[in-house]
Amino acid sequence: APASAAKPQINLFDRKHPAKATVTGNFRLTAPDASCDIRHIILDLGATHFPVLEGQSIGIVPPGADANGRPHKVRLFSVASPRDGERPNTNNLALTVKRVAEPQPDGSVERGVASNYVCDLKLGDMVDVIGPFGATFLMPEDPGTDVIMICTGTGSAPFRAFTERRRRTMPSAAGKLYLFFGARSPAELPYFGPLKKVPPKLLDQELVFSRLPDRAKEYVQDRMRKRSADLAGLIERDTTHVYVCGLRGMEGGVEASFRDICGEHGLDWIKIRARMRETGRYHVETY
Template identity: 35%
Template sequence: MVFSTEGEVPYREGQSIGVIPDGVDKNGKPHKLRLYSIASSALGDFGNSRTVSLCVKRLVYTNEKGELVKGVCSNFLCDMKPGAEVKITGPIGKEMLMPKDPDATIIMLATGTGIAPFRSFLWKMFFERHEDYKFNGLAWLFLGVPTSSSLLYKEEFEKMKETYPDNFRLDFAVSREQTNEKGEKMYIQTRMAEYAKELWELLKKDNTFVYMCGLKGMEKGIDDIMVSLAAADGIDWIEYKRQLKKSEQWNVEVYLLWIM
């Protein structure tokens, strides 16, 4: 979804904005804001710094009472018509800002709509020209989804890979359609395990930055891969990850599935 801001909401890649849906809650009070990761670069999808884009999944499910429940903000946004107005706040967030080093290795781990901040990164790296920034490093994206129809921005990413094969690597993990050699479902950590030693070597470099965005459970699966690899080098992974976080090389934005 692309929103016109008339340039009044400047932001950086990796930040979020708040959306306040119309109407009131069950107590008759205005709805509280919901945060969404920005899916566009600072220049926006039209390159004029006057828009902001979001990646929104409509939340609808049946609860234990058999009642149909709709997420307030996601349905509000998905039901909007072109030209409608929306209340936006922000931007906020500094944890997911991309590194300034144009020669860095940037490993991006996403599930579902957690792809949003990485689309913003990749647009700046590969779809835009900047006088003060030219990406010369390696960007490696792992995207985990349940079905191939959930591979958001797939064509964009494949175009980037085709155009910049030396600077962009792309790996999908489609859990309901793909399996590994053992017949196990292909989750994001399963796909990463295929490159485990290579990823560990990259993580030992001081210009490698890891970004993780998506459902909360994904971090544990990735920890499980790294524990044994680090141990083989006599390194305690949990302590090493703590140091990576301290040096801003390990950046995580994960969430539970709230009714939003």
């Protein structure tokens, strides 16, 4: 974890003793005609003490059993809200959940158990929540640190939390947040609207789209190369932290991009990454 990170609490609730949360929000984040359904879910913890830090995850226990009669496995979801809740001092937390529905060759659709359960929750429903989990993917508290956040899709969840935390507690921090955020189109980019209202002096934003009509495909790693000089300057410094979050497989492209950027600027990516890892400044969470 970063040297200046707050100390996380983990494993306070398990399957045998889950926390009970009430659903107080379920909004679709992607446009009505978008090809994917990503939702903003708000879970209220009521009187239960369920402390989370930005970057941590929680486990959701889907009710019922699988085809073999065994209880469903727990699935993890990143917390998308800052530690003091969606509004300051509310005992709730937000999630950014993508409905998994994969069309199969035979024409059927394979629906993910937990994501569909969560995306279909109604206001007032009770949910079993376990955790919190995660002791390394945490944000630095030092306002002098620069933070590079690279994500696709629901990988934006922890970065929404990081950004809100900085905005609430250190709006004039010397360090800056840099966001490289990829989606197919603006309609499929969660929080596209709210992001436009975040001041550029707090958050430097690169929103990258891979399926815009009449435009070449662009991925986060391509946009990183366009910001090569800025990124080289940043990762050279011992105060810069890098976070990558999203679908498995995105690390490869991001790493290759950092390697090229370093090559262009006479830096050694392998050495820089090793040093960042040793000092808790390089974090990847993909799923």
